[in-house]
Amino acid sequence: MKKEMYAFVVPCSARPLVFDESRCVGCNRCAEVCQVDILIPNPEKGRPPVVLYPGECYYCGSCVMACRQEGAIRLQHPLMNQAKFVPVRHAADAGEEKPLPAEKRRG
Numbered sequence: 781m782k783k784e785m786y787a788f789v790v791p792c793s794a795r796p797l798v799f800d801e802s803r804c805v806g807c808n809r810c811a812e813v814c815q816v817d818i819l820i821p822n823p824e825k826g827r828p829p830v831v832l833y834p835g836e837c838y839y840c841g842s843c844v845m846a847c848r849q850e851g852a853i854r855l856q857h858p859l860m861n862q863a864k865f866v867p868v869r870h871a872a873d874a875g876e877e878k879p880l881p882a883e884k885r886r887g
């Protein structure tokens with residue numbers, strides 16, 4: 781008896797991987813190395829794998845490192861993780877006010 785199996789992409793706002801279809805050759809090396817198995821081979825040969833569980837990716841980068849086609853795959857971190865921290869410039873640092881020595885600040 782022939783069994784048919786189906787897989788559906790789990791809806792999720794995260795889009796951890798971006799494939800460049802013009803560079804990807806569909807070799808599935810990225811899918812093979814993923815430790816959490818969120819990628820499955822594309823049913824259409826030569827196309828990038830399907831990201832089945834985008835919300836389960838932990839952005840380890842193994843898939844990107846395994847790819848031999850430059851620029852075929854890249855990680856896209858969640859927006860909140862793309863924030864850059866910049867040093868805060870206090871008025872005291874600008875010479876407008878001298879900061880207290882650490883021992884006096886502690887009271």
Ligand code: SF4
Pocket residue numbers: 799803804805806807808809810811827828829846847848849852853
């Ligand atoms: S992204 Fe790279 S490793 Fe993954 S299927 Fe495409 S060519 Fe292969």
Ligand code: SF4
Pocket residue numbers: 796797813814815816817818819836837838839840841842843844855
């Ligand atoms: S970044 Fe890591 S967890 Fe996410 S798809 Fe690639 S190998 Fe899998």
